[in-house]
Amino acid sequence: MLSAPPAASLITHLMLQDFRTYADLDLAVSRPLVALVGENGAGKTNVLEAISLFMPGRGLRRAELSDMVRQGGPGSFAISVTLETPYGEHRLGTGLERPGDEGRVSRICRIDALPASSPAAFAEHLRIVWLTPDLDALFRGPAGDRRRFLDRLVLAVDAEHGARVNALERALRSRNRVLEDIPDDRLWLDALEREVAELAIAVAAARRETVERLAALILATRDENSPFPFATLTLEGEIDALVATLPAVDAEDRYRAMLREGRPRDRAAGRTLIGPQATDLLVRHGPKDIPAAMASTGEQKALLIGLVLAHARLVGHMSGIAPFILLDEVAAHLDPRRRAGLFDTLESLGGQVWMTGADLGLFSELEGRADLLQVQPGVIESIKIR
Numbered sequence: 001m002l003s004a005p006p007a008a009s010l011i012t013h014l015m016l017q018d019f020r021t022y023a024d025l026d027l028a029v030s031r032p033l034v035a036l037v038g039e040n041g042a043g044k045t046n047v048l049e050a051i052s053l054f055m056p057g058r059g060l061r062r063a064e065l066s067d068m069v070r071q072g073g074p075g076s077f078a079i080s081v082t083l084e085t086p087y088g089e090h091r092l093g094t095g096l097e098r099p100g101d102e103g104r105v106s107r108i109c110r111i112d113a114l115p116a117s118s119p120a121a122f123a124e125h126l127r128i129v130w131l132t133p134d135l136d137a138l139f140r141g142p143a144g145d146r147r148r149f150l151d152r153l154v155l156a157v158d159a160e161h162g163a164r165v166n167a168l169e170r171a172l173r174s175r176n177r178v179l180e181d182i183p184d185d186r187l188w189l190d191a192l193e194r195e196v197a198e199l200a201i202a203v204a205a206a207r208r209e210t211v212e213r214l215a216a217l218i219l220a221t222r223d224e225n226s227p228f229p230f231a232t233l234t235l236e237g238e239i240d241a242l243v244a245t246l247p248a249v250d251a252e253d254r255y256r257a258m259l260r261e262g263r264p265r266d267r268a269a270g271r272t273l274i275g276p277q278a279t280d281l282l283v284r285h286g287p288k289d290i291p292a293a294m295a296s297t298g299e300q301k302a303l304l305i306g307l308v309l310a311h312a313r314l315v316g317h318m319s320g321i322a323p324f325i326l327l328d329e330v331a332a333h334l335d336p337r338r339r340a341g342l343f344d345t346l347e348s349l350g351g352q353v354w355m356t357g358a359d360l361g362l363f364s365e366l367e368g369r370a371d372l373l374q375v376q377p378g379v380i381e382s383i384k385i386r
């Protein structure tokens with residue numbers, strides 16, 4: 001890990017054109033804490049979603065880009081941010097181009113006016129982590145939700161991880177199709193399984209590395225008095241056991257053999273039963289030493305916040321860039337002591353934080369410490385507290 005404090009950058013300008021509720025927004029901010037306040041449906045989460053598109057993937061709602069185009073607008077959208085970094089100012093842009101004659105739409109990425117190949121290129125300038133209300137059920141919900149959460153944790157430190165996960169999903173789909181349609185084509189299955197195994201071990205190894213580093217950081221920084229209890233993390237799955245006990249090349253061979261042996265069973269199941277697609281991230285409430293799912297609702301929320309804050313710290317250490325933190329409706333669920341603890345911790349992390357809440361009272365103690373902004377459909381203005 002790097003020992004120097006991570007570099008902090010600020011978004012100083014956010015411009016939205018025809019993005020969801022915003023026809024034309026030009027927002028200037030200047031502080032590391034930004035609080036967006038407004039009624040339900042005002043457009044607060046839309047702002048966080050726009051910023052989240054500077055990460056690979058579909059943003060914090062996992063929506064289709066075409067759904068983000070403002071209804072009644074021209075059929076395209078553009079988001080641009082001006083970033084102030086210790087190394088100078090940069091302008092990043094992304095958006096969706098209007099469909100061409102053949103109806104195809106394409107995502108645009110630009111860095112300082114030059115085209116970038118994909119959103120992964122933004123990782124050179126910024127990292128983003130987020131916490132949204134739909135993660136409230138993370139610990140008691142299906143393992144697939146935790147895997148997706150885990151992959152986002154990895155993606156924030158390793159911008160190529162998303163591409164590997166997508167390639168693995170495609171390869172698994174091909175294998176499942178061949179198993180169903182032409183199960184006797186051994187040569188084809190051998191070739192597909194070689195590809196699956198290579199990608200699967202890479203995905204499992206990247207997850208393991210991130211989880212180990214995160215667990216070590218949590219252990220090193222844990223504070224019994226923190227309002228956010230520490231989590232203990234383990235990966236559970238056959239592929240994770242392989243990666244934990246064998247060198248990568250041997251794990252790949254072993255997994256390929258498992259795939260070969262498992263063909264009849266996988267064919268009957270209609271899917272590949274062993275692999276990173278079956279991993280679970282087991283989380284325990286550290287101080288109580290119980291599974292996170294058995295903690296109270298409030299304890300689970302505090303645990304999740306602690307986990308996201310630790311992850312933000314890890315991203316800063318590993319990338320050298322303090323990440324932007326997007327917190328949707330987080331403050332509302334905390335008692336005043338935890339809320340004050342959250343704001344203090346956020347300030348200490350060094351990255352810019354964008355928060356939302358329906359009630360200005362949630363952020364009143366941040367007067368003079370944060371940019372407090374009032375959101376109404378399509379418009380954002382500074383709030384002056386008298």
Ligand SMILES: Nc1ncnc2c1ncn2[C@@H]1O[C@H](COP(=O)(O)OP(=O)(O)OP(=O)(O)O)[C@@H](O)[C@H]1O
Pocket residue numbers: 019020021038039040041042043044045046047067068069070071356358
């Ligand atoms: N493509 C779009 N074009 C125009 N408006 C949209 C589009 N997509 C969503 N909206 C509108 O955006 C609003 C939701 O905005 P957002 O989720 O940001 O609200 P919010 O302020 O976070 O609300 P809450 O406090 O309820 O979470 C809804 O009124 C929805 O109809």
